[in-house]
Amino acid sequence: MPPLIILAVVMLSLSLPLLGWAVLTRPNPAHLRSVANLRLGMPDPLVGGLGPAQARTRQGYGSRVARTLTPGRSVRRLDRLLTRAGRPAAWPLDRLVAAKIVLFLGVGALSLLFASEYLSVLNVLAGVFATVVGYFLPELLLHSRGQERAKAIRLSLADTLDQMTVAVEAGLGLDSAMARAAKNGTGPLADELSRTQQDMQVGRTRKQAYLAMADRAGVPDLRRFVRAVIQADVYGVPVAGVLRTQASEMRIKRRQYAEERAMQIPVKVVFPLMLCILPVLFIVLLGPAVMDIVAAFK
Numbered sequence: 001m002p003p004l005i006i007l008a009v010v011m012l013s014l015s016l017p018l019l020g021w022a023v024l025t026r027p028n029p030a031h032l033r034s035v036a037n038l039r040l041g042m043p044d045p046l047v048g049g050l051g052p053a054q055a056r057t058r059q060g061y062g063s064r065v066a067r068t069l070t071p072g073r074s075v076r077r078l079d080r081l082l083t084r085a086g087r088p089a090a091w092p093l094d095r096l097v098a099a100k101i102v103l104f105l106g107v108g109a110l111s112l113l114f115a116s117e118y119l120s121v122l123n124v125l126a127g128v129f130a131t132v133v134g135y136f137l138p139e140l141l142l143h144s145r146g147q148e149r150a151k152a153i154r155l156s157l158a159d160t161l162d163q164m165t166v167a168v169e170a171g172l173g174l175d176s177a178m179a180r181a182a183k184n185g186t187g188p189l190a191d192e193l194s195r196t197q198q199d200m201q202v203g204r205t206r207k208q209a210y211l212a213m214a215d216r217a218g219v220p221d222l223r224r225f226v227r228a229v230i231q232a233d234v235y236g237v238p239v240a241g242v243l244r245t246q247a248s249e250m251r252i253k254r255r256q257y258a259e260e261r262a263m264q265i266p267v268k269v270v271f272p273l274m275l276c277i278l279p280v281l282f283i284v285l286l287g288p289a290v291m292d293i294v295a296a297f298k
Contacts, residue, residue: 070097081139084146084218086188096138107134146218153189153219158254160189161225161247168240174229175200192217206233221250 078096085091111127133140160181167177175197182193192213199209207230214223225246232242 070100074100078139078142081142081146083216084149085142086145086149086191088145091138091142096142099138100135103134103137104131107131149188150217150219152187153192153217154221154257155254156185156187156189157219157221157225158247158250160185160193161243161250165240165243165247168243174239175206188217189222206230221253225250 075093075097078100079093082091082093082096108127108131111131115123115127163181163184164174164177167180168174172180178193179197182190182197184190185193195216196209196213199212200206204212210226210230214226217223228242228246229239231237232239
């Protein structure tokens, strides 16, 4: 048997146990009890859609093997991207670490089998590229999910600040206004506000909870709002005026963002126009004339 096929079989044999562990293992009961205790008295949904029946933290031998085979820097990067993506319940950190190993070994084994059957430099390069992409695929998916979540937060920030402004001007405190906006709102921003309220309830200061929310979201507009609120709290500036100013600024930024996207449309249309529409148009218009010219010179 060729050495490449033997190596491919070994890689597949190593990836199958991790795949079975990631798919078939059951939730950790201790984690479920901890999440249930944290949810006592809190409205649904919890941040990121986590719940006792949906949590999927994997523990045990498979988790230790996956973490051993993955560099610590990669695990920390995955954890940071997972935070930006809102920590989806279906994508716990241990499962993502195992998915990186499974994809690397599985795609690498298939690439070896293909290269052993059709050996060429192009096939080898394609196999190496597919293996690298498979290894970094979870991070690419998390990065895309984080960008979508940041976009949703940025678009809904102005409306949420308007709700908080009305609540503060009606006599509520900032924390009560934030809790009401989190309860009445939907989407990732409402989840982040709920998480911030939970952080303050378990003992974090307002400044620490707000800065943690800005770090989790990774949205510059939200970070700017957090800094303005912290400065208003430090210097005694009325919060209602700060909220009103921030809400107006966020609406202007949202309109500018929409205008920017609209201005990008003509540039994005140029390439499909040149590659797909213009060649067909030239064939239809100039094709008969070219045929007549060729027939005339025969």
